[in-house]
Amino acid sequence: MHVIEARELTKVYGRGENRVEALTGVNMNVEPGEWIAIMGPSGSGKSTLMNLIGLLDRPTSGSYTLDGRDVFRLQDSELARARRDLIGFVFQSYNLLPRESALKNVELPMVYAGVGRKERRKRALGVLETVGLAERAHHRPPELSGGQMQRVAIARALINRPALLLADEPTGNLDTVSGAEILDLFEELNASGVTVVVVTHDAEVAARTRRVVELRDGRIVAGEPSEVV
Amino acid sequence: MGKMLRIAGMSLSGLMVNRGRSALSMLGIVIGVFAVILLTSLGNGVQEAITGKLTGVGSNLLLISPGNSEAQGDGPLAARSASTLTREDVEKVRSLPTVAAASASVPTAALVGTKTIPMTGVDPSYAQIRSVDLAAGRFVEHSGEVVLETAVAKDLLKSGPKDAVGKTLKIRGKSYEVVGVLEVVEPAFGPPVPETSYMITNDALALSGAGNVGQIVAEARSAGSVDRAAKEIGARLKSAHGGTEDFNVETQKDLLSVFTLATDLLTILLGGIASISLLVGGIGIMNIMLVSVAEHTREIGVRKAIGATDTDVLFQFLFEALLLTLIGGLAGIGLGVGVSALLPEINPIIPTSVTGTSIVLAFGVSALVGLVFGVLPAYRSARLEPVKALRRE
Numbered sequence: 001m002h003v004i005e006a007r008e009l010t011k012v013y014g015r016g017e018n019r020v021e022a023l024t025g026v027n028m029n030v031e032p033g034e035w036i037a038i039m040g041p042s043g044s045g046k047s048t049l050m051n052l053i054g055l056l057d058r059p060t061s062g063s064y065t066l067d068g069r070d071v072f073r074l075q076d077s078e079l080a081r082a083r084r085d086l087i088g089f090v091f092q093s094y095n096l097l098p099r100e101s102a103l104k105n106v107e108l109p110m111v112y113a114g115v116g117r118k119e120r121r122k123r124a125l126g127v128l129e130t131v132g133l134a135e136r137a138h139h140r141p142p143e144l145s146g147g148q149m150q151r152v153a154i155a156r157a158l159i160n161r162p163a164l165l166l167a168d169e170p171t172g173n174l175d176t177v178s179g180a181e182i183l184d185l186f187e188e189l190n191a192s193g194v195t196v197v198v199v200t201h202d203a204e205v206a207a208r209t210r211r212v213v214e215l216r217d218g219r220i221v222a223g224e225p226s227e228v229v
Numbered sequence: 230m231g232k233m234l235r236i237a238g239m240s241l242s243g244l245m246v247n248r249g250r251s252a253l254s255m256l257g258i259v260i261g262v263f264a265v266i267l268l269t270s271l272g273n274g275v276q277e278a279i280t281g282k283l284t285g286v287g288s289n290l291l292l293i294s295p296g297n298s299e300a301q302g303d304g305p306l307a308a309r310s311a312s313t314l315t316r317e318d319v320e321k322v323r324s325l326p327t328v329a330a331a332s333a334s335v336p337t338a339a340l341v342g343t344k345t346i347p348m349t350g351v352d353p354s355y356a357q358i359r360s361v362d363l364a365a366g367r368f369v370e371h372s373g374e375v376v377l378e379t380a381v382a383k384d385l386l387k388s389g390p391k392d393a394v395g396k397t398l399k400i401r402g403k404s405y406e407v408v409g410v411l412e413v414v415e416p417a418f419g420p421p422v423p424e425t426s427y428m429i430t431n432d433a434l435a436l437s438g439a440g441n442v443g444q445i446v447a448e449a450r451s452a453g454s455v456d457r458a459a460k461e462i463g464a465r466l467k468s469a470h471g472g473t474e475d476f477n478v479e480t481q482k483d484l485l486s487v488f489t490l491a492t493d494l495l496t497i498l499l500g501g502i503a504s505i506s507l508l509v510g511g512i513g514i515m516n517i518m519l520v521s522v523a524e525h526t527r528e529i530g531v532r533k534a535i536g537a538t539d540t541d542v543l544f545q546f547l548f549e550a551l552l553l554t555l556i557g558g559l560a561g562i563g564l565g566v567g568v569s570a571l572l573p574e575i576n577p578i579i580p581t582s583v584t585g586t587s588i589v590l591a592f593g594v595s596a597l598v599g600l601v602f603g604v605l606p607a608y609r610s611a612r613l614e615p616v617k618a619l620r621r622e
Contacts, residue, residue: 080541083534
């Protein structure tokens with residue numbers, strides 16, 4: 001079973017003269033345990049593709065199956081639950097809640113999933129341990145370095161054991177050393193079985209992955225066998 | 230349940246971050262609820278003061294007025310000119326077993342020198358029935374005696390109450406001895422205690438040239454027999470008047486209900502005025518919540534990206550508005566109850582009475598204000614699209 005199975009995904013913004021086709025008939029399969037980069041220059045449609053894959057936005061047409069579920073026709077609330085249970089997001093600017101401790105930030109997705117307090121704490125500490133930040137659990141984001149904040153964000157993304165870890169330019173705000181450490185972490189996670197998709201324009205980041213899907217002008221131009229079929 | 234509690238916790242920490250701003254927007258609700266509590270407590274206080282005074286005057290009191298006749302309008306003139314009550318009626322009322330005492334009441338005016346003073350002709354028992362207080366002397370008992378108001382005594386005789394007693398007045402050529410001077414009547418709520426001087430009924434009738442008495446006041450034997458006395462008086466007078474009911478028998482209860490209606494209206498009016506400030510406070514809450522939602526757009530996007538549903542976000546901001554108004558409401562209630570308790574200490578004339586109903590109402594209304602004015606901002610936050618919300622810096 002594919003983690004992602006996208007067929008003829010098309011996204012159109014605006015109408016009439018302002019009509020822009022950001023994505024045109026994209027087909028894409030991602031298998032469990034893959035470690036993929038989606039690459040392309042700005043304006044290539046990679047952000048649009050990430051938003052569609054991450055269920056943050058709806059396609060204009062096409063079909064999309066995530067972890068065996070047809071998510072195309074889901075209601076807003078069902079989409080929210082699918083994001084919660086199936087996807088872990090990692091953003092370029094971390095997007096942590098600045099007033100809450102690292103621990104509370106990691107617990108947040110479990111709050112929405114309705115997990116009890118003790119269980120939340122136990123699991124959050126466990127995942128913080130995995131990303132190597134157990135001793136920083138009670139620090140707030142402003143007291144952490146960029147690399148540490150991104151580790152907290154990754155812990156938060158992993159907490160509900162998602163089918164897919166989706167990262168948008170995860171090293172974009174980091175120095176080379178911290179960036180490399182984050183990529184090391186992704187590699188470790190992938191080795192332990194987590195499916196990782198990284199959206200980036202950085203060739204060095206892409207070089208660390210096992211497969212690179214290249215986008216140009218809203219179409220996949222390389223790295224996707226199903227596109228050729 | 231635990232999830233909702235945690236979301237409410239988020240709302241609370243959201244308020245704590247902007248403590249100053251939260252407190253300021255809460256102030257609107259505090260003042261609104263405070264005003265509602267205080268003003269309704271004043272309204273209730275006035276009502277209780279009136280009720281208290283009325284029962285103090287004597288709940289045994291019965292007033293028989295001429296009525297249902299051709300005369301229209303109120304006041305002594307209308308009553309006198311059209312009065313259907315006679316001196317014999319007074320005797321009949323007095324002779325009833327349920328009636329302890331009865332007196333005529335003949336409103337007239339007396340010309341003393343160049344001055345006209347209001348004068349009422351009554352029977353000696355009037356002093357007891359209406360609890361008339363005297364500053365000096367005694368109440369009228371015989372023809373040729375008058376009891377004056379303090380102001381009238383001072384004006385006519387140029388003397389204080391004590392010195393006035395024993396002096397003589399000439400009214401229409403007839404001499405009257407001043408046997409007493411009335412206590413100055415404190416301005417207070419209660420049935421109309423007329424500002425007038427008193428003489429014996431027959432003297433007043435002779436003076437005014439009227440044949441009938443203006444009004445009969447009677448006292449029932451006990452508070453419990455008031456209704457029976459009213460019925461007996463009604464039946465007795467009806468048969469005496471040849472079967473026509475050309476009079477009204479009013480009891481204290483009737484008077485009370487009139488005043489209660491008036492003060493109820495007063496309370497509602499005051500409460501209504503105060504509600505306007507509560508409304509303004511609510512708009513303040515809505516304003517601050519809209520700002521809060523706008524400020525947290527990106528955070529809302531993040532929450533949605535990691536799995537918060539529209540409902541989760543809606544509740545977070547709705548709770549925030551509710552917390553603001555409920556905390557503000559509690560503070561307002563505390564302040565209102567406190568000031569209500571303090572006011573009579575400062576000036577005993579100001580009557581206040583906080584009722585449980587007004588507290589529950591104020592609390593309920595402030596919760597409602599939070600809901601109503603919180604819904605729009607909360608709904609706006611819930612409908613934010615995650616993609617757009619995340620893009621916001």
